Amino acid sequence: MPELGKYAGAVLSSWAVSVGLLVFLVVVTWIGARRSRAALDAAEARRRERQ
Amino acid sequence: MELVVRNLTVARGGVPVLVGLGFRLAPGGVVMLRGPNGSGKTTLLRTLAGLQPPMDGEISLPPETIAYAAHADGLKSQLTVTENLAFWAAVHGTRDIEAALVAMNLASLRDRPAANLSAGQKRRLGLARLLVTGRPFWLLDEPTVSLDTASVALFAEAVGAHVAGGGAALIATHIDLGMEAEVFDVGPFKADPDTPAGSGAFDRDFDAAFDGAIQ
Amino acid sequence: MELVVRNLTVARGGVPVLVGLGFRLAPGGVVMLRGPNGSGKTTLLRTLAGLQPPMDGEISLPPETIAYAAHADGLKSQLTVTENLAFWAAVHGTRDIEAALVAMNLASLRDRPAANLSAGQKRRLGLARLLVTGRPFWLLDEPTVSLDTASVALFAEAVGAHVAGGGAALIATHIDLGMEAEVFDVGPFKADPDTPAGSGAFDRDFDAAFDGAIQ
Amino acid sequence: MIALLVRDLRLTFRAGGGFGLGLAFFLIVTVLVPFGVGPQSDLLARIAPGILWVGALLACLLSLDRIFQLDFEDGSLDLLATAPLPLEGVVTMKALAHWVTTGLPLTLAAPLFGGLMSLPQAGYFWVFVTLLIGTPALSMIGTFGAALTVGLKRGGLLLSLLVLPLYIPTLLFGAETARRGIMGMDYAQTLAILAGVSAGSIAILPFAAAAAIRINLR
Amino acid sequence: MIALLVRDLRLTFRAGGGFGLGLAFFLIVTVLVPFGVGPQSDLLARIAPGILWVGALLACLLSLDRIFQLDFEDGSLDLLATAPLPLEGVVTMKALAHWVTTGLPLTLAAPLFGGLMSLPQAGYFWVFVTLLIGTPALSMIGTFGAALTVGLKRGGLLLSLLVLPLYIPTLLFGAETARRGIMGMDYAQTLAILAGVSAGSIAILPFAAAAAIRINLR
Amino acid sequence: MEDTRVRQHDDRWNWFWAWANPVKFMSWTGKVLPWLMAMTLVTLIPGLVWGFFFTPEAQGFGSSVKIIYVHVPSATMAIQAWGMMVVASLIWLIRRHHVGALAAKGAALIGLTMTAVALITGAIWGQPMWGTYWAWDPRLTAFLILFLFYIGYMALWAAIDDPDTAADLTSVLAIVGSVFAVLSRYAVNFWNQGLHQGATLSLDKEENIADVFWLPLVLSLVGFGLLCLVLVLVRTRTEVRMRRLRAIEMRERMRDA
């Protein structure tokens, strides 16, 4: 852990927020991708069944 | 002076609804559009009216000859009968609203605000609006919704008069209007949900890709 | 367990619309309400449902036995079929929505948002809502507006099942639903515009005053 | 009754339900004011609590017509009126749902947006507290106004006009308490009145609102 | 085309047309702000031009959804789109009607309401002039936003959200010019840009708005 | 009547646009994505770790200079994402390639998040540097407006049911909005003079320490760029699937009807 001195609060909180938001974005994107893939696979299967 | 539709595909939300439609409507003709709920009658009429682009096929008619009416009549309840009509006449560059008032038996109501008209009278005013457009081809979408039997007869009469005068009408309706007309059932042209058609490249390519994967 | 109406006067905007109505509806009965546009069918149904007070006369029925449906079904398009039904069940203090889902052939659609239902399916969901209220008397106002023939038949069937199970229905409609029913025409009860009736004291007093002044 | 609250919250949070729009409007008002009056932070600091209150009030106001309008249009309101629930309870639940989806987020966001207005340190606390006490009154009064105008075609602006005078006491005492709190003056009295206004509204207005709905459905 | 303008004006002035509601909202905002920030007249005088501009902008904003919504609902918009009028012209007339019924009254009323905000003497002139030049841009931009959201069920608040960022340049230059004018500073440049924003909006946005309507009717 | 439907253009760029065919897009992105993800990991993580742990304090900034490694890349990406959205919207409006519209839709949330990161880190940095979390500095103001644009743009997408209509309208909004965003940026200069750093890194005036700060910054800039690229591609793929899913569901509904 580097020595941050009097700016420790600012540095740590801004990094925490940034990393947090980035992780949030990645997770949201990942969940969305998985959901859409599952839903579409089910729908394509239904469609194929009909043919 | 004829409305000719050839091999027309109309779409709703990018998905074809009716495929390969063809018919013609000549002056003096009335065509009743039939089909179950959701079969695409409204979509077809809006496409013919130029409100949405056709997905495929051809619509040929002389320019600016179509008057479209959904069941909303475009009447302003705060304006009087005359003001309503005069506005639409001005928009269409015609001036004479007297003839339309007389034809639709509205002359005695000319200064009533549209808000105070009964449902049947409103419908007559809507038809008068079609008259002042001066356009021969009427496209009517469920024009008799929640009209009683008497009002329906009145409506049929008015359409008859227009047609007798060289006009033509295409009417989407579920009920029997009791007028002499050709019936055009859209049922047979229903798009097969499983064979995507038209130029909406998105789905066609997809189906091809997925079907390819299976075969 | 019978809905009895005696000498009823219903009013719209303070003006009597139907005067001196009387009829009775027993379990197992279906009554079709007939009458031209503006004759007061909607007004009558809303009065029976308790949404507006009668102007005069008497409505007798056991408390909390009426389920009312205008053509708007009170469905939320963002909620699924189950969520919609469960809500109305909770409001009416019933719990079991399964029976209603099965009865209306909606079980396979249970997780669809209402927005994605076709018109006929929506109507079925509306009827399922009536079922979960657990109330015997259905008051239906133009329930088949813009339904096609197939959907109308389906609807008639559902009402038939309810009635066979000891329910009763009062239906205002312009079209023929093709079911066995008593017809009640409101025409003869139409209020005469010139003879003020009921307890709407305002008009009656005025009329009296002015008539007095002239004589 | 709980079912009604749950349904309303669910509807608001689903796509297209309009959650967050009130918040967005609040943000936009607090952003616009500096654009209007200029960027000097001393000036902004002085008007900040007042403007935050006015912004929250306007944001609340604009979301009022949703309270009953959708239920009226799709017929749910008719059905609720014929259901075995007291209409007073329905109205209260509607007001509560409105507060949870509008008043509460506004209260939580106000200290945040205060930063944009150079709100002084003590202000964060006081704006938060006064809004927390005041917004229930805004929701309840607004529900009453919405009940009065339900069924009118373009009731939106009329609703604003009806409700705004009713909002003035809440605004006055809310903003004044916040200002006094920030400046370290005696705030007990105005705070008590603010709380009184809230409590009074919640006690009385459900009956008035239910009566208004009954009349409007007639 | 003129017929359309005449009809729109007539509709607004008839009972229930909503003329005056924008004005009333403007009045209420200017009344609320003193309640919010407190009655000190020096403070009010400093923020007066900015608040008047913000108030006018909000009042304008809230009347936007009327521009097309009623015509859309009763089917007139479909019929206008099939009529032999260019849709760009229709849109321009709609914006003009909106300006005549909202922007112009606001401009005329602003100096009047300025009194409530202790607006300094010179301010009457400057608020009037900048609003006169700026409100046409507000109407035109608003018409574009209304065209984007026509047909959406509860488009009102979404419309505000979309339009407000677009209003920022107008507001900035308008309020800044008024402030500079009042303080006797050099205003030529900002005034010229304000006029440019107005002219540019009127020149370009009718096309974007007409395109949006065509898409929405599809 | 004139046939107004948009035909596929035929010109010598067709080979290029073929990549935007949804099926082809799904297949090539599926192949490229793993590589891009790997590259993201090997730039972003070292860049951030270097920036956080192994940079010295800067004169005048102290250790707070470390904020720059999240602040500047996110600010850059916020602007890039908007630029990408506008270009993708134009592609949709002009060439009617669905992937264009869907990519624009996918980029919006990324842009919004990056804008939020830049705003928040900037605000936190402002407290020690300028003594205030927020000042109406032109660059800060412009970012706030950008933030509002992103919200409005996403709200419009969410509000419209029909995907093609939504694509058209949001594209028009993105283009008109850009004009007004530039105008606002210009406007705030008249209104307030700024506190914010100029366009050049104030640090690199002192040549000898410049590299110490510059290299990790470049590395994290590249890392952020790659991350955003990966996210845009993944989100676009999601949107393509959702669009396809919608079409299938509509066809099912048609069959039921």
Ligand code: HEM
């Ligand atoms: C909410 C507040 C802030 C916002 C929205 C913001 C936004 C931005 C933007 C948009 C850039 C330009 C990135 C680019 O052009 O690629 C930037 C760069 C930068 N910011 Fe900030 N900033 C904020 C606060 C601060 C603060 C408080 C500091 C430190 C005192 C700071 C230091 C820097 C530095 C050193 C750069 C790099 C300048 C360059 O060479 O381009 N920022 N910021």
Ligand SMILES: Nc1ncnc2c1ncn2[C@@H]1O[C@H](COP(=O)(O)OP(=O)(O)OP(=O)(O)O)[C@@H](O)[C@H]1O
């Ligand atoms: N807003 C919409 N978005 C997407 N698809 C829609 C929309 N409205 C209708 N559809 C679908 O488009 C198809 C055609 O609808 P259309 O309204 O043209 O039918 P219609 O024949 O007029 O039916 P009705 O007799 O009920 O009026 C239907 O399958 C319907 O599900």
Ligand SMILES: Nc1ncnc2c1ncn2[C@@H]1O[C@H](COP(=O)(O)OP(=O)(O)OP(=O)(O)O)[C@@H](O)[C@H]1O
């Ligand atoms: N909002 C209103 N205010 C005042 N009078 C009204 C209002 N709505 C309808 N009326 C009048 O009340 C009378 C009864 O209307 P009601 O809606 O009950 O008729 P209905 O039989 O249901 O007609 P329809 O078959 O058209 O539905 C009509 O004469 C009508 O003109």
Ligand SMILES: [Mg+2]
């Ligand atoms: Mg139809």
Ligand SMILES: [Mg+2]
């Ligand atoms: Mg009726």
